[in-house]
Amino acid sequence: MQEEEVSQIFTPEMIDTMARIWTRSIITLIDVRFQNVAPQHPLEQYKMPSSMFIYTYGGEAQIQLNETSFGMERFGLVHGGKGSLLSISPKGDSVKTFMVLYKAELPFLFKKHLQQLLEHVNPFVQQFGYTPSNPILLFDWFQQMMNGWNRGKAMDQLQAKSFLYQLIHGVYRDFAGGEIRYLQPDPACSAKIYLDKHYRESIMFQEIADMFGISGGQLTRLFKKKEGMSLQEYLIQRRIEAACHDLKHTEATIKEIAIGSGFADEKNLFRMFKKYYKMTPSDYRKINALSMQVDGIDNDSHHLYNERELVSLVRSYRDGESTMFGQVRRKEMILAAAMSLMLLLSACTSGAPANNGGTVNPIPEQTQQTTQPEVSQTRTISTIKGDVQVPNNPQRVVVDYLIGDVVALGVTPLGVARVSRGETEAVFANQITDSIKIAMEPEDVMTLEPDLIILAWGDENYENLSKIAPTIYVPYGDMTTEERIQFIGGVLNKQEEAEAVLNAYAKKIEEAKLALQNEGLSDVTITMGEFSDKSNYIAGAKHAVGELVYNQLQMQAPSKVKTDIIDTDKYWGDISMEVLGAYIGDYLLSIGDTVVPVDNEVWKSLPAVQNNRIVTVGTSLSWSTDIMTSSALIDHIVNKLVELAK
Structure with a gap:
């Protein structure tokens, strides 16, 4: 770790804050242990049952806490929080190791004040390693701490606890002195190691910062300085x-x-x-x-x-x-040949006189004089893919994702995308009983001979689909409901219908807000997500249901949901059961076909659970953002909330 980066982490203000937290917290000494770690029997991936100080001496070793590796030469003091994975690998001779296990709790009197301080720095989970300025004195403290603890008498264990406080004071005095050698690596390096290992998982950068007891912003700054790019x-x-x-x-x-x-x-x-x-x-x-x-x-x-x-x-x-697209080109040639054959057959069977002996019967002069210019049968639509010529009155429409938008505008699609869930229960299911369910692959779409394709998902197929029929790509994630309906209405030449649909939807929103207000629900907080014993995913305003509840119905989110998920523009937040309570509002919306963790004590302690203020939003209402599904979702949420409030 570079010297200037160390000074930025353990500033005088931060050291003072950590000392205040230690002074006012309730500290319980759990155990003091000693272990001789040999090279042939290293300590590997020991899950720390509590916060711990680890003091090693006697040789060179590699100490690893989670993804952070500390290189120790003769003496080293390391600290980590509960649940950290500890490994000690001697490189030559055996190393001797003291382990001090302790637990910290917040007293009721100062709890709120300390919680505010802990949001800036948490010394009990802080991860660091350094060579102490006076390693012999520390060795004496650890030895006396272990001796007193092992004697088992109350006075001896009280003395052991006093040595723990001396140790903490000595550590912070070393930090304040600034003349110590920190063990490598720095938080930025460790964050990189962590991302290299866990990038396939859901990651919250603040959790990485918490390993070092620093803020997410500080970790981001250190990482960008070292790697030249942000964590994201x-x-x-x-x-x-x-x-x-x-x-x-x-x-x-x-x-x-x-x-x-x-x-x-x-x-x-x-x-x-x-x-x-x-x-x-x-x-x-x-x-x-x-x-x-x-x-x-x-x-x-x-x-x-x-x-x-x-x-x-x-x-x-x-x-x-x-x-590259030889196969597609061949299909185009087949279509072109088929079209030529159709034109030939239509010419043979039309009412026009046959061509006998190479003589073509001329068109009567009167007909030539009265023939009017043909009215254009297409319109130009501007899209993010460029201008697209679409039919004035499309008859054979294929749509992949926003089926409810198309149906709401009075158009029954010829073909719709086959979806993996919610299809049979979709609110527009009755309107698409005659529609053909297909995969949105070029080969399947081609069989329907569409005159218009509306694509909102999987635009990797756009280029191939556009060779079959005019294809409109709808970037629905970047559009408001109003913008999307007006755009699709223009594509389908249903501008008046689009205006009527939007007016009805706006009226529904206002009626829903009034119904919530009449029941005193305007100011209650709502948390939505998928909950289970193993994981909890809290939805933000980018989620389909979250966008509707927070942005359209303008209901309130708990402060932690707002700051950690909504304000950071996240779709989901992966929240552990231990801290779930801070993210839970007055009411819960359980999204999808989840299993409610009824056997979990933390879950049972939540006021929303105890008061049975849970609304389940099934898959059929949460999988799509189309306007018909959104309308049905508004009715479902408002009716259930009003019912629970009564």
Whole structure:
């Protein structure tokens, strides 16, 4: 750890704050142990049952806490919080180790004040390692602490506890003196090690910062200074790197690869590929599949995150398009041949006189004079993919995700995307009984001979679908409900219907807010998410249900949900059961087909659970953002909340 970075972590103000917390907290000494760790029998992945001080001496060793590795030469003092994984690996001779286990609790009198201090720095979970300025004095304290503790008498254990406080004072005195050598690495290095190992999992950067007892902002600043990029940028790069490997070497679907690489969903993976690679994951897979067939081409020689290299990849893809999509080109030729045959047959069977002997009967002069110019049958729609010519009155519409929007505008789709869940229970199920359920793959869509395709999910197929029929891509995640309905209304030439649908929806929102107000529910706090014994995912305002509740119905979120999830623009927050209570509001919305953890004591202690203020939002109402589903979701939530309030 560099000296200037150490001074930024243990500033005089921070040391003073930590001392205040120690002074006013209730400290319980749990145990004092001694262990001789030999090279042939290292201590590996010991899960610390409480906060601990570990003092080692006698030789060179590698001490690891979670993802942080400390290199010790002769003496080393390390501290970590409960649940940390401790490993000690001597490099030569055995090393002798003292372990002091303690527990810290907040007294009732100062609890609120101390909680505010703990939000800035938590000395009980703080992770650090250094060579003490007076290692012999520390050895004496640890030895007397262990001797007193092992004698078992109250006075002896009281003396052992006094040595613990002397130890803490000595540590902070060393910090304040600034003339000690910290054991490597620094938080930025450790954060990188952690991300390299856990990038496929849901990650909260504050949890990494908590390992060192520093703020998330401080960790971000240190990481960016060392690595030249933010924590988020590095995490995305690691996930994209994993996705690239899977795209090249597996047959997994895009969705499977997205989830397996750590992305929230495939849409997120598409967006990041567009940003970094200027292509879709499917395009990347096709390019690499082809180039890997050519001898002498080393695919792995490309630098994954070098924009200049990526441009060349995209250029080679565009130039070689006819080769890469040979199968699609052949299908286009088949369609063209079929169309030519249809035109030929229509000419043979029409009422026009036959062509006999090469003589063509002329069109009567009067007909030529009275023929009017044909009115245009298409319109131009501006989209993020460019201008698209669409039919004035589309009759054979295929739509993938926003089915409820299309149905609400009075159009029954010819084909709809086959969904994995919620289809049979969807609020528009009765309106699409005659619609054909298909996968949104070019081969399946082609069989329906559509005259318009509305695509809102999986835009990696956009280019191929646009060769079959005019294709409109709807970036629904970047649009408000009003913008989306007006846009789709313009595409379908249903502008008046769109206005009527939006007016009805706005009226529903106002009526819902009034109903909540009349029952005194306007100011209550709402928490929504998926809850279970193993994990709790709290939804933010980017989630479909969260956007409706927090942004449209303007209901209140608990302060922790707002600061940790909504204000940081997160879709979900992965919250452990131990701290779940801080994120729970007056009412709970349980999203999806989850199993409520009724046997968990923390769960049972929540006021919302004790008062039975839980509203279940099933899969059919939470999987889509279309306006029909949103309308039904408003009715469901408001009715259930009003019912519970009464």
